[in-house]
Amino acid sequence: MxxxxxxxxxxxxxxxxxxxxxxxxxxxxxxxxxxxxxxxxxxxxxxxxxxxxxxxxxxxxxxxxxxxxxxxxxxxxKPPRKAKAEGDDEETADTAGAEASRQDRNRLLVTALLAVPVLVVSMVPALQFRNWQWLCFALTAPVVFWSAWPFHVRALRGLRHSSATMDTLVSLGVVASFLWSTYALFLGGAGEPGMEMAFSLVPGASPDAPAIYLEATVSVPLFVLAGRFLEARARSGTGEALRSLARLTAKEVSLHENGSERLVPIEELTTGQVFMVRPGERVATDGEVVQGSSAVDLSLVTGESEPVEVAPGSAVVGGAVNAGGLLLVRATAVGADTQLARIAQLVTDAQAGKAKAQRLADTVAGFFVPVVLALAVTTLGFWLGAGADAQPAITACVAVLVVACPCALGLATPTALMAATGRGAQIGVLVRGPQALEGLQHLDAVVLDKTGTLTSGHMSVARVTTVPDGPDEATVLRLAGAVEQGSEHPLGRAIVAYARKEPAGQRLPEVRDFRALTGRGVSGLVEGGRVEVLAPGDDLPRPLADALAAAETAARTPVLVRVDGVDQALIEVGDVVRPGSFRAVDRLRRLGVRPVLATGDREAPARAVADALGIDDVHARRSPEDKARLVEDLREQGYRVAVVGDGVNDAAALAGADLGIAMGSGTDVAITAADVTLARGNIDALADAVELARRTLGTIRVNLVWAFGYNVVTVPLAMVGLLNPMVAAAAMSVSSLLVVGNSLRLRTWQPSAPRRRVR
CATH class of the missing domain: 3.30.70.100 (Alpha-Beta Plaits)
Known part of the structure; x- marks a missing residue:
């Protein structure tokens, strides 16, 4: 349960x-x-x-x-433990679904073998040999009593519970047309040898011909079965993303204990245990690397295409693929607590919801079938009361029964929502439900946190300025990084980390005679030269002095690199803007969304980030309560506001906004309070979310317009006798397929290409 x-x-x-x-x-x-x-x-x-x-x-x-x-x-x-004891629940569901699909396919094939000869002979007078009608009658009977049996059973079940559904309409249409054809064959003269019947798409075109509707009798089950089979296949495709997430879960894990390895089922893994991940294998669960280094592919989990380098101390996500070396990982979360399980649960929860428009459609559908039944009876009574023959009266009645289609109303929203939430999960956008999509669609203001949202959230090298005719940037970083290897200061660790990455993967030389200069910096011998990394003074070369002024304006920490007593470079360290933040803010502005920066940081760094990203509305030194009040003020001004954050201090604003959006790299508190989670931890995914929401709601509107419009047009046509029952049955099946097919287009949706930044 x-x-x-x-x-x-x-x-x-x-x-x-x-x-x-x-x-x-x-x-x-x-x-x-x-x-x-x-x-x-x-x-x-x-x-x-x-x-x-x-x-x-x-x-x-x-x-x-x-x-x-x-x-x-x-x-x-099934409870999780029981499901595991009896076999994988997902595989069991897939097997049951495949078996049901096989049965539907077999029923459809047999129906087609019986129905196609009836349709061909009935529609082509040249093929109507002597007593052809009796052969068609013999082929039609199994279709009525076997192919259409599920419709009859469900219709009778509904009758016992005083309800009527789509199956009621189909069953009545099949039975009515078959009973009339039986009457015409045995008592109405249609069974005479040599009888010929012309076929017309418009009923009543040949009033003198005997009225048998065997082609309509077989076409209704044939087209409905074909439509539902294709519809089920298409609907299965909308849930493929969720099944793909489920398939990322490992079935077994290699535990590493006391230098030995043993293979155990994944459900036996507990937090704190260390497991092995070989190249090409999936990480079994969320954890922390304790030994080894590699690149891991997170594209199927977060939508991020570039592999991420990991080393001891790095966090890894269950389901990621190890693309490089051997890793030993300590499990930090298992089962339903993993990020992959939370993603799957978010997608499942989203697909369980309903948009406002779908609730209206479902309400209409509750009255739809009784109204159609009343219209069919009214049509029959009107035609007979007007003095028409029984043939056109019954034709119009049967056409009304089989042309009406409440299926499209029921599928308009859920198929689009399933496709959209699945596609969103693939590109790293997780929505809680239709309400979140509707909120994203109408969004016109977004409050952005700075640290950890627009910026990386940790110290890093922002810029390196060197003097003319001195060492180049790579050399400066290598020398400074070598000296800082012996330092525990956060600035030193940031320089070392950056130096090891730029150029890619370079090794730092050894440092000798390392000295910590209290209150000033560090010093050491590197490759025969004395290298000092210090706080800058006042007497600096002109390029470095200009860089110092720029660093102070941007609220970054400057670090001077001196080699053998000569000032050679200035390294600026700070919380750098995330790659893609400018692109994200620019895309949001072009989508009509006003960006607002709100941060607890000082005015200078807040203004520097805002200037870099082109944000005019900046609010610095804001407490969590201030952020919540800012959101309230914007809402009072008429804005529909979203808040993007990643920490505990953002939770109040997230909960108070029209829409809360959390970074996937943020805290559990922020993610829990949010309506949308950007799983790949990239702010650029927010613009993707807005575009996806607008495309999804547009698709739902098209689906509903078609579903309502189809019935509004076709039912009156059937009532006035302008639809052949066979054509009506085909149109009814096609209407559902069009709705599902339109929704499936969301599976291949791509975000718009970002505009290049002009420098």
Missing amino acids: DTGPVTSGTVTTDLTVGGMTCAACVNRVEKKLGRLEGVTASVNLATGRARVEHPPDIAAEELVAAVVKAGYTAELP
């Missing part, structure tokens, strides 16, 4: 619901669950899942019983 924490006196339980075929089914299940006191439910047609919020005193079994009473099946997800 997937039961969430108790929140405000309620718990959340997920149910797997079977037997739903359209939005009317969704509406019925939600109503049935909602009749229990204190229970609210959100049912997703595309995933077959129901998320139920209920009081703790209502057992999950009562929820299952309520769904069963509505005429559907329901079961609780």
Whole structure:
């Protein structure tokens, strides 16, 4: 049982619901669950899942019983331990899905073999041999009683529970057209040898021909089965991203204990244990490297394409691929506590929600089928009452039954949402649900934290200035880094780390006669020369003096490098702007979103970062309470505000904004308070999130317009006798496929190319 924490006196339980075929089914299940006191439910047609919020005193079994009473099946997800004991839950679900798909495919193939000859002979008079109608009748009977049997069963089940769904319409259409054809063959003269029947897309074109609707009888199950089979395949594709995340989870792990190695199932791994990751293998779980160095590929986890270098002390994420050397990793999180598990849970939660437009569609669908049944009966009565023959009256009635399609209404939002959240996970954008997407769509102001959001959050070398005719930048870094290897000062560690990376992977020479100059810096002999790394004085060469002034303006810490008593370079150390921050702010501005910088840091560094990124609205020395008040002020001005942050001090502002956005590299408190998480820790992903939200909501609107518009146009056409039942059945199936196909386009969506910065 997937039961969430108790929140405000309620718990959340997920149910797997079977037997739903359209939005009317969704509406019925939600109503049935909602009749229990204190229970609210959100049912997703595309995933077959129901998320139920209920009081703790209502057992999950009562929820299952309520769904069963509505005429559907329901079961609780297996507890994690039980699922592991009985085999991998994901593989079991895939196997069950494959078996159901095979059965649907086989039913469709047999139906096609029986139905195609009936369609061809009925539509082509030249092929209508003597007694052809009786052969078609013999081929039609299995389609009615075997191919369409699932529709009849679900229709009868709904009748027992005083409900009507899409299956009711299909079953009635098949039975009505078959019964009329049977009457015409045995009692109406259509069974006479040599009878010929012309076919027309518009019913009633040949009023003198005997009225049999065998082609309509077989076409309705054929097209509906074909449509649902293709629809199921397409819907399966929308959830591929979530299944891809599940496949990243390792099944076994190589534990490293007392110098030996043993292979154990992943569920036996506990925090604190050390495991081995060979080149090409996936990291089994979140951890910290204790031995070895390598590059790890995080693209399938965070969407970041470039490999990340790791060494002892570096954090690694479960599911990442080791692209280089052998690593020993100490597990820091296992099971549901890992980043990969949290990503999968966020995607699952997002797909369980509903947009406002979909709730309206589901409400309409609750009345849709009864209204269509009433229209069909009214159509039949009107035609007969107007003195028309039974043939066109029944034709119009059957066309009304089979052309109406509530399926598209039920699929309009969930398929788009599944595709979008899956695509978002692939590019490092995790949304909690439709409400977050709707918030992103209408966003017009964003409050950005500085440290850890727009900047890296740790000290690094920002710029190196050398004197003319002196050592080049690489040489200066190598010498300064060599001396600082013996220092424990944060500035020294930043210089050493940068020197080892630039140029790529260079080795630093040894230092001799190392001295710590109290209050001034460090000194040592490197490659035969005395190298000093000091706080700069007043008497500096002109290039270094200019660099010192620029460093003070940018609120960076300057460090002077002196070789054999001669000033050679000035290194500026500070919290540097993240790569991509300028591009992200520029893209947000072009999307109509106003950037606002709010930080607890001093005015000078805040203004320096704002100037570098082109942000005009800057608020420095802001406490967490000040940030929350800033958000409130912006909202009072009419802005729809998002807050981007990564720390505990951002949690209040995140929770108070219209939309909270957390950096994936931030704290758990910030991520928990946020509606959107940027998993790859890059602020540029925020613009991707806004673009994805706008594209998704646009797709949903197109889907709903089509779903409503299709029924508004086709049902009246069927009522006035301008739709052949066979054409109506094909149109009904195509309508659902178009909705799903439009949603699937989100799986290949790409963010817009960033504009190059002009220097």
